[in-house]
Amino acid sequence: MKKALGIIGIFTAIFIVASVFGENFLTGINLMQLTQRASLYSILALGASLVIVTGGIDLSIGSVVCLSGIMTPWLLVEKEWTPMQVIPTVLAVSAFIGLCHGLLITKLRLQPFLVTLCGLLLYRGLARWLTGDQSQGFQGEFEGVRSIALAKFAIPGIENYRIPSTVIPAIVLAVAIGLFLSRTVWGRWLLATGRNESAARYSGVPTARLVTLSYVACSLLAGFGGMLFIFDIGSAQPSDFGNFYELYAIAAAVLGGCSLRGGEASVIGVLFGAATLQVLRNTITLVGLSSQLEFAVIGTVLLVGVAADELIRRFSARRLERLGART
Amino acid sequence: MKKLISLVALASLGLGLVAASPAADLVAAQKARIAAFKAAPKKRPHVAFVSNGVADFWTIAKAGAIAAGKDKSINCDVTVEFPGGGLSDQKRMLEDLVIKGIDGISVSPIDPTNQTDVLNLVAEKSLLITNDSDAPKAPRLCYIGMDNYDAGLMCGKLAREGCKGGKVAIFIGRLEQDNAKRRRQGFIDGLLGRTPDATRYDEPSKVLTEAGYTIVGTWTDSFDRAKAKANIEDVMIKNPDLALMTGLFEYNSTLAVEVIKQQGKQGKVQLAAFDEGADVIAAIKEGFVLGTVVQDPYGYGFESVKVLNAFCKGDMSMVPANGMISIPARVIKKDNAEAFWKDLKAKIKAGKEGGSKDAK
Numbered sequence: 001m002k003k004a005l006g007i008i009g010i011f012t013a014i015f016i017v018a019s020v021f022g023e024n025f026l027t028g029i030n031l032m033q034l035t036q037r038a039s040l041y042s043i044l045a046l047g048a049s050l051v052i053v054t055g056g057i058d059l060s061i062g063s064v065v066c067l068s069g070i071m072t073p074w075l076l077v078e079k080e081w082t083p084m085q086v087i088p089t090v091l092a093v094s095a096f097i098g099l100c101h102g103l104l105i106t107k108l109r110l111q112p113f114l115v116t117l118c119g120l121l122l123y124r125g126l127a128r129w130l131t132g133d134q135s136q137g138f139q140g141e142f143e144g145v146r147s148i149a150l151a152k153f154a155i156p157g158i159e160n161y162r163i164p165s166t167v168i169p170a171i172v173l174a175v176a177i178g179l180f181l182s183r184t185v186w187g188r189w190l191l192a193t194g195r196n197e198s199a200a201r202y203s204g205v206p207t208a209r210l211v212t213l214s215y216v217a218c219s220l221l222a223g224f225g226g227m228l229f230i231f232d233i234g235s236a237q238p239s240d241f242g243n244f245y246e247l248y249a250i251a252a253a254v255l256g257g258c259s260l261r262g263g264e265a266s267v268i269g270v271l272f273g274a275a276t277l278q279v280l281r282n283t284i285t286l287v288g289l290s291s292q293l294e295f296a297v298i299g300t301v302l303l304v305g306v307a308a309d310e311l312i313r314r315f316s317a318r319r320l321e322r323l324g325a326r327t
Numbered sequence: 328m329k330k331l332i333s334l335v336a337l338a339s340l341g342l343g344l345v346a347a348s349p350a351a352d353l354v355a356a357q358k359a360r361i362a363a364f365k366a367a368p369k370k371r372p373h374v375a376f377v378s379n380g381v382a383d384f385w386t387i388a389k390a391g392a393i394a395a396g397k398d399k400s401i402n403c404d405v406t407v408e409f410p411g412g413g414l415s416d417q418k419r420m421l422e423d424l425v426i427k428g429i430d431g432i433s434v435s436p437i438d439p440t441n442q443t444d445v446l447n448l449v450a451e452k453s454l455l456i457t458n459d460s461d462a463p464k465a466p467r468l469c470y471i472g473m474d475n476y477d478a479g480l481m482c483g484k485l486a487r488e489g490c491k492g493g494k495v496a497i498f499i500g501r502l503e504q505d506n507a508k509r510r511r512q513g514f515i516d517g518l519l520g521r522t523p524d525a526t527r528y529d530e531p532s533k534v535l536t537e538a539g540y541t542i543v544g545t546w547t548d549s550f551d552r553a554k555a556k557a558n559i560e561d562v563m564i565k566n567p568d569l570a571l572m573t574g575l576f577e578y579n580s581t582l583a584v585e586v587i588k589q590q591g592k593q594g595k596v597q598l599a600a601f602d603e604g605a606d607v608i609a610a611i612k613e614g615f616v617l618g619t620v621v622q623d624p625y626g627y628g629f630e631s632v633k634v635l636n637a638f639c640k641g642d643m644s645m646v647p648a649n650g651m652i653s654i655p656a657r658v659i660k661k662d663n664a665e666a667f668w669k670d671l672k673a674k675i676k677a678g679k680e681g682g683s684k685d686a687k
Contacts, residue, residue, distance in 0.1 A: 023565045029590075030564040037557060133381045133409055134675075135578070139605055150589065233552050234585045234606070237578065239381035239411035240550040281554075285561035290532040291546045 003257030004269030006309030010255075011276045014301065018279060022286030028160025032152065034282055038275035039166035040149075040228055044245060045252035045274045046173050046267070047221030050214045052253050053181070054194045055262025056105065056112040058215065060097070060119030061222045061249050065242035067123040068094050068226035073136040073235070076145070083145040087227070094223020095216050097123065102212025120246070127238040137235025149231035166228055170271070173221065178267035190214065194262030222249075252277060255302065276302075353450040353466030358643070361454070361468075365641025372430040372639035373404040376631050377420055379435040379460060379504065380550075381409045384577060384602060384624050387674045388458075391628025395636075403636045407628075414438055418445045425452045430639050433471065433631030435459035438503045454638050458627045460506035461651075468638070469646045471630045471654065473622055475509035476525040478601075478656040479575070482510075482620040483517020485658055486571055486599035489617035492539035493570025496562045498546050498555065498583065500576040502531060510575050510601070511545060518542075543569075548579075555579055559586045569596050577602035580619065584610045603659070603671055611664045618660040621667070625674050626654040 018025045044061055051058045068090045075081045075089065097119065104115045138146060152162035181187040192200040193207045201207045230236055254260060255276065256269030280301060284294050376392040378385040389407045396405035406424065410416035414437050422445065424432055431454035436442050439462030449455045450466035461470040486495070495518065499507055508528070515521075515529055519538045529535055531545035543566055548555035559582060563569055574580030580600035584607055587596055593615040600607045600619035610616040630652060634645060646652065659667050 024567065025564075027564060030561075033557075033560050033564070037553075040553075128381070128411065132386070133411070134386060135383055137581075137605065140609055229553060233556055233582070235578070235581055235604075236552055237381060237550075239409075241552060243551060281557065282561055285546070285558065286565050288544075288565075291544075291558070292532070 003264065003266040004272060006306070006313075007255050007257065007269050007272045007276060009309065010302070010305035011272045011279065013305070014276060014279050014283060018283040018286065022283050023288070025283070025286050028158070028162075030282070030286075032161050032164060034275075034278055036164040036166055036232070037278040037282075038271075039164060039170035040225060040232065041245075041248055041252060041278060042170045042271050042274040043166075043173060043221055043225040043228065044249035045256070045270045046170075046177055047218035047225070048246070048249035049253040049256070049258045049265050049267070049270045050177065050190075050221075051112070051218045052194075052250070052258045052260060053190055053262060053265045054211050054214050055197065055260075056211065056214070057116065057250070057260075058101070058218045058222075059113065059116040059246050060101070060123060061218070061246035062242040062244055063120045063123035063127075063246075064094055064097055064219050064222035065226035065229060065245050066236075066238060067097075067127045068223035069230035069236050069241055070127040070131055070136050070238045072227050072230050073138050073142075074131055076142055077136070077139055078131075083142070087145075090227055091220060091223055094226075095220045097223070098216035098219030099212065101219065102215035105215065106208035106211050124238070124242075127241075131238050133238060135235055135237040136230075146231040146234075149228040166232070169224070169228070174267050174271055181265055181267070186210065191263055191265070194264070196263075248274075248277060251302075255306065349447065350464060350466040353447060354468065357450055357454055357466070357468055361638050361641055361643055363641070364639055368641055369430055369639040371403055372636055373406070373428075374431040374632055374635040374639070375406040375408060375424050375429050375433070376458070376628055377408045377417065377424070377432060377434040378410065379417065379437045380413075381411045382577060383675060384622070385409055387671070388624035388628035390674050391625035391630075392632050393628075394625075395629040395632035398633075401633055401636045403632065403639070405632055410437075414442070418442070421445050421449055425449055429453050431456070431635035433458045433635060436462045436465070436505075439463075439465055439505055454635060456631065456634060458631050459622075459624075460504050462505065467650075468643070469634065469650045469652055471627055471634065471652045472506075473654055473656045474525075474651070475506040476513040476523070478620050478622065479510040479513020479515075480517040480523060481513075481656060481658055482573060482575070482599050482601055483514040483519075485618050485620065486514070486518050486573060486597070487520060489599065490571040490597045493541070494566050494568055495540050495542045496544060496546070496559075496566065496569060496572045497542065498548075498558060498562075498572065498574045498576075498579040500550050500555075500579065501547050502545070507575065514573055514575065514599075515542060550578075552578060552582065556582045556586060559583055560590075563590065563592070563596070571597040571599065573599045573601065575601050577604050577607075580604055580607045580616075584616060587615065603667070608659070608664050608668050611659065611661055614661060618658050620656050621659055622656050623654045630654065 024030055071090050072086055075086045101115050104110045105112050149166050151165040154162050189205045190210050192205055193210050197207050252273035253270050256273030257266035280298050284297055392405050392407055395401050396403055408420045410420050417437055425448055432449050433456045435458050446465040455467045456469050457467045458471045502508055512527060516523055535542040546558040548558055572583055574583045581604035583598050587593055598616045600616055603621050607619050611618060
């Protein structure tokens with residue numbers, strides 16, 4: 001929880017600024033839409049955090065989002081498969097991608113950066129080839145299956161805000177990953193692997209299996225996220241769908257307290273990291289800043305926030321040291 | 328004395344550079360090559376059609392280009408390239424085509440102002456024409472397409488007919504392209520009932536209040552659809568009284584339809600659309616979208632190949648004095664939506680069946 005305090009602080013500050021200066025920021029519908037977006041990106045970020053915990057990186061998240069997101073309407077509309085066939089197939093393909101990454105990294109000892117960079121190119125290329133570069137959409141059908149991402153649940157007593165359905169998988173996954181990392185032997189082993197792989201291996205930890213598992217989970221969540229994104233958006237073009245989403249996922253995970261050196265993670269931090277990026281984007285529009293400034297504003301605010309967090313940590317650490325020396 | 332000579336030499340070099348525009352020289356050189364083809368025409372030219380991205384729009388254009396290659400009166404080899412990676416990808420493709428020794432290229436430049444080098448290279452080694460989005464300062468022999476300002480004007484007038492005033496928002500993929508800038512300006516001028524002037528430019532970040540309308544802004548998304556959807560949702564939150572919006576790229580309009588439906592705002596927020604997204608056409612038929620302005624990508628592809636083939640035979644007679652071969656846009660409304668959709672589907676099918684990027 002301590003690791004997440006920084007990002008919670010940044011999130012709170014942005015939220016307050018948005019509430020004061022952003023027109024209609026605190027309306028139910030805006031908060032509902034923000035919850036939806038934060039949940040979607042959280043699912044990708046949770047997957048990314050599992051790989052980052054091992055000291056690895058997955059650059060193919062955006063392309064897996066693209067492949068799964070494009071495959072879903074393509075199989076449903078063009079190939080006329082049923083949703084019951086499509087969903088397991090897409091998830092299995094995503095998990096298989098992760099398995100390939102894991103095996104290439106652990107058995108062939110290839111660099112995660114290289115393996116997933118090649119994946120980034122490969123899966124987007126596959127998506128473009130499969131569909132002949134055609135944009136894929138549901139053509140006004142499949143409302144039922146799309147409700148997986150579009151349904152909203154009313155809260156008794158609250159009129160304008162309904163909980164988007166994507167919150168459910170995001171929360172379930174966050175709780176599961178949180179419990180896995182903090183309450184299970186395998187979770188502790190995963191953290192130990194990230195902190196010092198050699199030491200963990202010599203201690204009898206099945207590091208190769210754990211690293212492979214983390215890549216499977218990451219790609220599976222990217223595939224699942226891609227499916228939810230396409231259910232939400234309705235159509236996508238294989239050449240650009242999911243572009244740079246790996247960066248949003250990695251940024252959310254790192255902002256949330258995952259160390260790129262491995263061995264550290266905070267599930268709550270990751271959720272806040274993903275939400276912060278979305279609230280910031282929303283704030284830029286509602287405050288009325290030029291959309292051309294978006295990336296500059298996001299970069300500046302996050303950099304200032306993270307630097308302030310680091311300075312506060314150092315200041316507190318020194319203060320504790322001084323207090324310790326006195327007593 | 329030496330200094331004086333150097334200064335004079337530098338000055339004359341500078342004057343020489345000013346006097347002879349490289350673009351004009353390259354156009355003249357291309358025309359000279361075409362004139363030479365009159366005496367020795369290319370037997371079976373190989374020409375290329377290069378898009379500015381990947382979209383259904385370009386698949387239809389590809390169908391047109393391939394059909395032209397197979398047309399008995401034309402009969403040439405055609406290569407179609409869709410750059411999926413933006414400016415750098417398009418540059419690489421153009422350079423590769425030049426290396427391949429292609430006879431002529433029709434390209435839709437992504438950022439003509441900053442693509443001078445590669446466009447000059449094409450003009451130097453091959454024959455350069457532009458389609459869909461023009462590069463008037465580049466050494467191109469002609470431009471095939473519609474005037475994007477006029478098309479924007481049509482969209483603006485469509486919006487003005489269907490919505491008599493109020494807040495208006497503009498959504499577009501990016502503003503770097505010449506066609507995007509002109510289309511947006513045309514829309515604004517058409518909506519506000521101004522006297523048409525293609526040289527006018529309203530800053531995207533400026534709020535415009537005129538003739539009973541308030542244009543609250545222009546939002547870009549760099550082709551990120553999740554971002555494009557979020558833009559529409561956020562603008563509707565900020566402006567609950569939004570009367571009208573326009574999506575000036577195909578997917579902007581498609582996503583606008585999606586958001587309107589999701590928020591149950593059919594009939595409350597009007598949409599003047601651009602291009603032929605399936606959901607947009609369905610929404611026009613349902614009656615909650617005013618209409619859409621469509622181009623003729625099939626015509627762009629067909630005419631591009633036809634013109635380049637003629638050049639390789641030494642014939643430039645089809646190029647008018649202003650250098651623009653016009654293929655006008657048209658407005659699709661509820662009454663002609665069904666017929667348009669049937670014709671479009673047939674063309675997309677033909678484009679898909681075109682298969683490989685090289686058609687012989």
